[in-house]
Structures are given as structure tokens and as C-alpha cells.
Amino acid sequence: MVNFVCIGCRKNERIPLSVVRDFDDMDAGDPEVPLHFICGACGNEMYPEYYKGIHGFEYRIEDRLGVGT
Template identity: 45%
Template sequence: MIPEGVVEYFDIMDDGDIAEPPTFSCEKCGGIMKPKKYEGVHGITYEF
């Protein structure tokens, strides 16, 4: 699990597509991790 503060920091720093939430690479399997539910800094709620 990635702390919400870290997700928020990367959301602020990311210049990419705001339609996509911040994603992270899993150190164990190399898969992509996305927040299950997160209200982004741009007012978008992401839910997976």
C-alpha cells in the first residue's frame, strides 16, 4: 500500500494526462498499481 500523501505528491508533480490517476510499479512483480479510490488534486475522483 502506498501512503495517500505520496500519491498526492506524485499527482501534483505529474505533468501527464489528468484523466489517469498516479500509478506506481510494484517492486515485487513489476505490475502497475493504481489507487482503489482517490480524489485527485484536479478534483477528479478515480475509482477502480
């Protein structure tokens, strides 16, 4: 499972890795914009806490949340 975190309300949601990879596979776009889902609670984007994409790009939520936000 991949843990997704909402950047708005910080809600956590676990998505099966197979589902995440299916999305990643369809998204042939910019690796700087990682796949994400929309939070059902507040409408903000949910990003993976940690995820290594099928194209080798590693992503961590800390990069998105930054310091002091």
C-alpha cells in the same frame, strides 16, 4: 492512506496520502491516466483503489479492472 492494487497479481499496498499527493502534484499530465506505481513483485502497474486527485479527478480501481478480467 491510499490503498493501491496491482492489476497483475492484485497485491495491495498502502501509500501515505501525502506521498500520493506529492506524486500527483508533479504529474501535470492527462487526468485520464492516473498516477500509479510499479508493483515490486510482478512489475505490473498499481493503481489506487479509490483516489480523488488534487485536480478533482476521481479514480476507482473498478474502472481499470473492468468486468470479466
